[in-house]
Amino acid sequence: MRQLYHFPLCPFSRKVRVVLSEKKLEATLLYEPIWKRRPEFLKFNPAGQVPVLIENILVDPRRPPKEHVIAHSQAICQYLDETYSERPLMGDTPLTRAEALRLIGWFDEKFFLEVSGPLLFERIFKRLVGHGGPDSARIRKSLGFIALHMKYLDELIQERHWLVGEALSIADIAAASHLSTVDYFGNIKWDDYKHAKEWYARLKCRPSFRSLLKDRIPGIPPDEIYDHLDF
Amino acid sequence: MRQLYHFPLCPFSRKVRVVLSEKKLEATLLYEPIWKRRPEFLKFNPAGQVPVLIENILVDPRRPPKEHVIAHSQAICQYLDETYSERPLMGDTPLTRAEALRLIGWFDEKFFLEVSGPLLFERIFKRLVGHGGPDSARIRKSLGFIALHMKYLDELIQERHWLVGEALSIADIAAASHLSTVDYFGNIKWDDYKHAKEWYARLKCRPSFRSLLKDRIPGIPPDEIYDHLDF
Numbered sequence A, B: 001m002r003q004l005y006h007f008p009l010c011p012f013s014r015k016v017r018v019v020l021s022e023k024k025l026e027a028t029l030l031y032e033p034i035w036k037r038r039p040e041f042l043k044f045n046p047a048g049q050v051p052v053l054i055e056n057i058l059v060d061p062r063r064p065p066k067e068h069v070i071a072h073s074q075a076i077c078q079y080l081d082e083t084y085s086e087r088p089l090m091g092d093t094p095l096t097r098a099e100a101l102r103l104i105g106w107f108d109e110k111f112f113l114e115v116s117g118p119l120l121f122e123r124i125f126k127r128l129v130g131h132g133g134p135d136s137a138r139i140r141k142s143l144g145f146i147a148l149h150m151k152y153l154d155e156l157i158q159e160r161h162w163l164v165g166e167a168l169s170i171a172d173i174a175a176a177s178h179l180s181t182v183d184y185f186g187n188i189k190w191d192d193y194k195h196a197k198e199w200y201a202r203l204k205c206r207p208s209f210r211s212l213l214k215d216r217i218p219g220i221p222p223d224e225i226y227d228h229l230d231f
Helices: A011-022 A039-044 A073-083 A094-129 A136-159 A170-184 A194-204 A207-213 B011-022 B039-044 B073-083 B094-129 B136-159 B170-184 B194-204 B207-214
Strands: A003-006 A028-031 A052-057 A066-071 B003-006 B028-031 B052-057 B066-071
Touching: A003 A011, A011 A073, A011 A094, A011 A170, A011 A207, A039 A052, A052 A073, A066 A073, A066 B094, A073 A094, A073 A170, A073 B094, A094 A136, A094 A170, A094 B066, A094 B073, A136 A194, A170 A194, A170 A207, A194 A207, B003 B011, B011 B073, B011 B094, B011 B170, B011 B207, B039 B052, B052 B073, B066 B073, B073 B094, B073 B170, B094 B136, B094 B170, B136 B194, B170 B194, B170 B207, B194 B207
Parallel strands: A003 A028, B003 B028
Antiparallel strands: A003 A052, A052 A066, B003 B052, B052 B066
16 A cells, blocks of 8 residues: 655645545555654655655566655655656646746745745644744744735736646645645635635635645644635 | 856756756856846746746747746756657656656755755855845854765765766756855865765766856855866
């Protein structure tokens, strides 16, 4: 059975969980407390980060399948998209794939650095690791970036049904994964961005998104609209 | 003519410059002072970052080619690799492509955050922008990370001719692009990492690497071994 090492609110793990589900691929989710830096886990990914996919690949039908370790969310997503290609999620031309990669970079790098990364670190990780209280100045700074990102997303989605044209792509999934992490804390004023809200509502209704909406961090309940389909 | 907006020591721009050259594609390099946030440039890439590729694509032979803007280094690299595919640079199976993406992520994200990003910002950007002197504590911290990365690279390259098997890939190019930025300042103790040194020497000799070794930042000369093929 395929296994995915993940952390519940990690946007990168979420991106892979949604891609697996959109491709109707089953995987056992294994909770990885990355701050413990377990040697067994570091063997899978020396970067110490989730997600890591353990994929069993049948090379010779007379032998048991061979275990392959794939680390890094974009590596896993592109691997899955190529290998299970009936319903491609990376765009259908080199130019749409480039646009998908640009937007994946926007959310996985820029949004993560400015917003989802610091919020997760200050509010969840510090508490789990016992690293002292959250740094409220850093949280305020991150919250200050949200409006810029939401305005950009709202503009983009005004012109397109999905972020990269007419079909759902990993760009939508990456964006929604990061936003869903921030939405757990109730920090997105959805009513100010009606196009983005309509787009996120469409994503939230998808079966692939359901398991994300069930994530809970003990002692840190989500905002009340977090798992509401009507928000 | 194809155009590439870049900044000379930017590792992401360098990665695209080497890929263009490995594919024997010509491009006019346009120096972009990203800190000025020129509105004309922000139209190309709202993230405000280099590299940005302007690609002229012939759709209808009776009309002039259409200009396409591609932003984000990995988007550009994968676009070029798919479109000019005679000599693929992303690995030859889904698993080798996943390994290439993992290592590209290692250097473009982890190494950039820990090492090449802070060093560039403190030593070059602050000076060009007039943002005060470099923060020596931050520089020391970044320098402290170099040994860990070099040790890992040295181990990887001990087992493989190139980072992802027997052929040069964008993983090698990304790694060398970031390292070359740090090497401009002479901060890598190559003699401590003989496998990595031999690998970097092979890259440095390639014609695709030559233009990188000619980059100079006015007022900040490179370390004396920076452009030596025997270092």
